[in-house]
Amino acid sequence: MGETKCRYCTTRNLALFAGLDEGDLRRVHQPIKEVALAQQDALYRMNERGSALFTLRSGVMKLMQYLPDGSQRIVRLLRDSDALGLETLVGQPYQHDAIALTDCMICVIPVEVVDLLGREQPRLYRELMTRWQQALSEADVWLTEFTTGTARQRVARLLLRLACPEGGNHLPLFGREDIGAMVGLTTETVSRTIAELRRQGLLRDRGANIHECNREMLRRIADGEE
Amino acid sequence: MGETKCRYCTTRNLALFAGLDEGDLRRVHQPIKEVALAQQDALYRMNERGSALFTLRSGVMKLMQYLPDGSQRIVRLLRDSDALGLETLVGQPYQHDAIALTDCMICVIPVEVVDLLGREQPRLYRELMTRWQQALSEADVWLTEFTTGTARQRVARLLLRLACPEGGNHLPLFGREDIGAMVGLTTETVSRTIAELRRQGLLRDRGANIHECNREMLRRIADGEE
DNA sequence: CGCCCAGTTGAGGACACTCAATAGCGGTGG
DNA sequence: CCACCGCTATTGAGTGTCCTCAACTGGGCG
Numbered sequence: 001m002g003e004t005k006c007r008y009c010t011t012r013n014l015a016l017f018a019g020l021d022e023g024d025l026r027r028v029h030q031p032i033k034e035v036a037l038a039q040q041d042a043l044y045r046m047n048e049r050g051s052a053l054f055t056l057r058s059g060v061m062k063l064m065q066y067l068p069d070g071s072q073r074i075v076r077l078l079r080d081s082d083a084l085g086l087e088t089l090v091g092q093p094y095q096h097d098a099i100a101l102t103d104c105m106i107c108v109i110p111v112e113v114v115d116l117l118g119r120e121q122p123r124l125y126r127e128l129m130t131r132w133q134q135a136l137s138e139a140d141v142w143l144t145e146f147t148t149g150t151a152r153q154r155v156a157r158l159l160l161r162l163a164c165p166e167g168g169n170h171l172p173l174f175g176r177e178d179i180g181a182m183v184g185l186t187t188e189t190v191s192r193t194i195a196e197l198r199r200q201g202l203l204r205d206r207g208a209n210i211h212e213c214n215r216e217m218l219r220r221i222a223d224g225e226e
Numbered sequence: 227m228g229e230t231k232c233r234y235c236t237t238r239n240l241a242l243f244a245g246l247d248e249g250d251l252r253r254v255h256q257p258i259k260e261v262a263l264a265q266q267d268a269l270y271r272m273n274e275r276g277s278a279l280f281t282l283r284s285g286v287m288k289l290m291q292y293l294p295d296g297s298q299r300i301v302r303l304l305r306d307s308d309a310l311g312l313e314t315l316v317g318q319p320y321q322h323d324a325i326a327l328t329d330c331m332i333c334v335i336p337v338e339v340v341d342l343l344g345r346e347q348p349r350l351y352r353e354l355m356t357r358w359q360q361a362l363s364e365a366d367v368w369l370t371e372f373t374t375g376t377a378r379q380r381v382a383r384l385l386l387r388l389a390c391p392e393g394g395n396h397l398p399l400f401g402r403e404d405i406g407a408m409v410g411l412t413t414e415t416v417s418r419t420i421a422e423l424r425r426q427g428l429l430r431d432r433g434a435n436i437h438e439c440n441r442e443m444l445r446r447i448a449d450g451e452e
Numbered sequence: 453c454g455c456c457c458a459g460t461t462g463a464g465g466a467c468a469c470t471c472a473a474t475a476g477c478g479g480t481g482g
Numbered sequence: 483c484c485a486c487c488g489c490t491a492t493t494g495a496g497t498g499t500c501c502t503c504a505a506c507t508g509g510g511c512g
Contacts, residue, residue: 065366066370067374067375067449067450068448068449068450069375069379069449069450069451071374071375073374075366075369075370076366086355087359087362089355089359090352090355090356090359092359092363095362095363095366096366118348118351119348122344122345122351125344125348125351125354126316128355129315129351129354129355129358132358132359132362133313133315133316133318133358136313136321136358136361136362136365137313137321139365139369140291140301140302140321140365142369143299143301143365143368143369143373144291144292144293144299145293147299147369147410148293148297148410149293149297150499150500151499151500153295175459176458176459176460184373184374186501186502187458187459188459188460188461188501188502189499189500189501191459191461192500195461222294223293223294223295224294225295376467376468377467377468402490402491403490411468411469412469412470413490414468414469414470414491414492414493415467415468415469417490417491417493418493420491421492421493433477
């Protein structure tokens with residue numbers, strides 16, 4: 001059961017273990033489990049100590065952090081074959097609440113498996129480092145794009161990046177609350193801003209699904225050209 | 227010459243190669259060079275392709291990113307034995323402008339050295355992963371602490387974290403412009419905010435050096451309790 | 453049908469930004 | 483030694499944006 005899944009990952013060249021041969025995999029997929037999460041479920045909580053990391057097979061998850069005053073911030077989104085909980089690899093407790101934004105399928109990978117395989121397959125480390133770098137780049141982008149400029153600019157950038165990106169792979173428009181937590185605005189401001197974009201015909205959506213969006217115009221707004 | 231430096235790093239258990247034995251080190255320190263940077267110098271620029279990563283021996287550096295509209299944001303600070311330019315390890319161009327905030331001494335480590343050593347010393351990868359995780363945690367902290375709340379809160383948090391942290395290791399108060407780029411405020415607002423903290427006696431400084439600061443009060447402000 | 457929750461819209465005010473003038477500090481040259 | 487310059491920090495006045503609080507709408511579901 002686990003086997004087909006891991007091989008699937010391998011062929012798609014997406015997941016952590018891409019590039020390992022059959023022998024390596026055989027030793028691996030025994031302990032690898034799979035977990036299904038419903039929307040709103042938590043995969044782990046901040047400061048928990050875990051002994052596994054995770055790969056997202058399908059769905060979208062959010063990583064959240066909190067401040068003493070109760071305000072919360074979405075620090076990153078994960079999808080496709082992104083990795084979560086890498087911090088366990090270096091002995092740290094989880095740094096966020098990991099919560100499912102949609103239903104999710106997740107591979108659970110015990111730390112020992114990585115330690116074991118890594119000893120003979122340094123390639124695995126390269127793969128891991130790539131994941132880490134991805135996360136870091138993403139964090140930096142959020143810092144520069146979603147915390148600067150007017151509400152209009154931030155929302156436009158978020159739409160361009162998540163809801164109607166260049167190469168397909170659209171995400172649904174999540175709740176206003178979540179959007180607010182991503183770009184550092186209140187739900188009301190987000191609502192107003194999106195409503196205005198609609199009125200100007202830059203955006204056409206029904207419910208959570210976006211049907212059409214004027215990427216050029218949004219880009220100009222995002223870049224502060226109007 | 228390089229030798230004593232690397233050994234120094236080892237004993238202090240700080241730098242990348244801590245934990246490697248003498249034999250390993252001997253193979254390493256030949257190609258490792260050292261570079262001195264004056265304040266304001268750039269170590270590398272965004273989108274450059276490099277073939278080295280770096281370790282900060284002394285001084286403070288900032289990592290910057292820019293937006294199309296010209297606004298800039300400081301994405302992270304580095305000091306002590308922090309690592310820079312890890313992205314070269316996974317074949318990516320540098321993701322930031324790396325600029326010296328003070329005079330700096332820096333070790334330049336060719337990527338090949340890491341690839342080479344890593345093959346026989348998986349422990350090195352663990353060290354690298356730790357660095358990556360440090361950077362990521364730092365990025366997340368900035369996202370939650372320096373982009374939420376009022377100007378007063380943000381500046382208070384910045385002071386607590388950089389200028390007068392718990393265990394010594396104070397940083398100087400950098401220029402208002404830089405502070406603004408860290409917390410997402412204009413130089414004027416930063417100036418006003420700091421001035422007011424001074425007036426309230428929570429802060430005593432001369433020039434860039436802080437002499438005294440009321441950590442308890444600052445914490446209360448940071449947490450939005452007043 | 454009515455409840456509940458999410459989104460929308462409105463009015464008012466607070467906070468930070470903009471533009472502009474002033475003050476302080478260090479360095480340079482007369 | 484002092485005068486002057488340039489740069490950074492500070493302060494002020496006015497404005498705009500976003501937040502707060504609150505009412506209203508609409509869809510989903512018991």
